[in-house]
Amino acid sequence: MVTLAEVARHAGVSASTVSYVLSGKRSISAATRERVETSVRRLGYHPNAGARALASSKSNIIALMVPLRTDMYVPVIMEIATAVATAARTHGYDILLLTGEEGAQAVRRIEGSALADAVIVMDVELDDERLPLLRTASRPAVLIGLPDDTTGLDCVDLDFAAAGALCAEHLAGLGHREIAVIGEAAAVYERRTGFAERTLTGLRERSAELGLRLLHRPCEGSYASVSATLSRIYDERPGTSAFIVQNEAATDPLLALLRQSGRAVPEDVSVVAVCPEQVARHASVPLTSVAVPAQEMGRRAVEQVVAQIEGRGAAEEVVLLAPELTIRESAAQAPPAA
Amino acid sequence: MVTLAEVARHAGVSASTVSYVLSGKRSISAATRERVETSVRRLGYHPNAGARALASSKSNIIALMVPLRTDMYVPVIMEIATAVATAARTHGYDILLLTGEEGAQAVRRIEGSALADAVIVMDVELDDERLPLLRTASRPAVLIGLPDDTTGLDCVDLDFAAAGALCAEHLAGLGHREIAVIGEAAAVYERRTGFAERTLTGLRERSAELGLRLLHRPCEGSYASVSATLSRIYDERPGTSAFIVQNEAATDPLLALLRQSGRAVPEDVSVVAVCPEQVARHASVPLTSVAVPAQEMGRRAVEQVVAQIEGRGAAEEVVLLAPELTIRESAAQAPPAA
DNA sequence: ACAGGGCGTCGAAGCGCTTCGACGGACTTC
């Protein structure tokens, strides 16, 4: 293993000089710098991560806490995670993968061992047990998600309330009056995952303003569950002319079941989804949808966290990305009332 | 931040004693050990990861290279990744998340900087550019997947050839003679991802033995693509009575399209899939399938890698998990030939 | 020609931990 000292010897300078060339923290003459850089390349030198971390109290690692649950749509999580990893690398950081399993304990471990310089937390619940710890931690933290109380915390998320409102507006604009919401699994609401509640709130408020009748039903992602939910909805509100879906796993079953029951999308019934672009595009009827910008969220989270590590960037910054509705083929003018 | 020295002072012993209590590498009297352990708890001590790594040349970190591609079924990747992370924690390791993007470069970085004690590589191509590096690396590596040449490498994977054979046998046993294979996207074959090829090989060999006619078509996961593929298949082989699907994203579209075209599953046409259990269970017709045991693969990979780090465990061990076919509702006796 | 300032470089002191050799005491063993 090549060390700093060997590079120094090879280049005919002292170890500290090499260090300064690498970090750029002091000015070095062009000649020396080049000599050192050549030696680094020739010897294939990589700084020892442990030694560097010890000496500088900086590990260049960002911890990422991802949920382990299976009731969330996995591709979104994965997309955020890879976006985070990729963005982190462009800033010279690596990602340490923590599963939610360890919970608050993991935060303590990371904090205590100085394993990571900062933490990014996904799947935040409105009243998450990790929040107090993150607030008092000496390391920066950024949440992907939005808890009830954001004091002392940085957050990045889609503005789900606005997304909900946007869906309501779009359907209202098309003349729909009776709308059913097919939501996430009941468990998601029970553990108070913020995004689901916020969408619903935005949806309800805007619907009230626009005079829409709204019916919300949680739903699992299986055919059986979607089928049951659909029956209940039509029993209670036979006049339903549009669906808003916030449950990626339910979109395909929904479209298939509507088709089977003889209702054409979008001629007889409209569907608007809150889901990743990919899901919307590849559905059997391309979905008019509000995108969940997973990539963007991951990238922004990294940028915030890096800004904090480097001392720039105020804490307590809450970034809510504005939702955008893309019109595809699943929503159309409401049919004349029966 | 609490240090070893502070714990030592608090417990009234030397630093080395504390270290030995923590590592168990030398015998310590019960009395002393307890005193130290109490101090550790009281002070909330966590060893500094950097210092430990520097002194012991062991980081207790395992690097995991996950693919960044989106043409692979993401949930499987995620499931393996979380299984790896969870299993690693039980052995006292953390996971460093590397995206495939950096490719071989990442291997060099990790190796050079001693950031990780070992590497687990996913999405291995048959002739992967990272293999030579991994062979000569001083750190253990385990592949999840199976390259052409496994000399000097540890591998864990499902025995996809056997899985293919199993599908063929099952359908043959039900009296099917003309079988179509809906495969992964063409790009997956082009870059020579092993599992896809191996499944096909197993399938072909067994089919030949059993006298089955086989037609293989790569396919994207979209409705449009599945629809086109289906048309082509029925054009070429109108007598097709069964499908084998190895493309998780294509299962739902396939079932929907078969239904739409008036072919009942399994009465008119049988479907057997190679996919994760969850996909099989939640399909609109629960799928008779060979499971891709993502959890198990992740766990085994960690166990092998840890064994190697700790000096147990021979290198060049290739673990091929035996496939299991679960009978559900999508495959039945072939209808009498038309 | 000389003081004063930068600029570029070096040496040395740690960062917090592991680990090796050594040492003292209690316990055997003949």
Place this chain on the structure above:
DNA sequence: GAAGTCCGTCGAAGCGCTTCGACGCCCTGT
């Protein structure tokens, strides 16, 4: 009762890097 063991503990030497203060040197201004 002396010699030999073993067990439990300690001190000190690093691991490879960063960083601070110091030191020369050359350039500038007068």
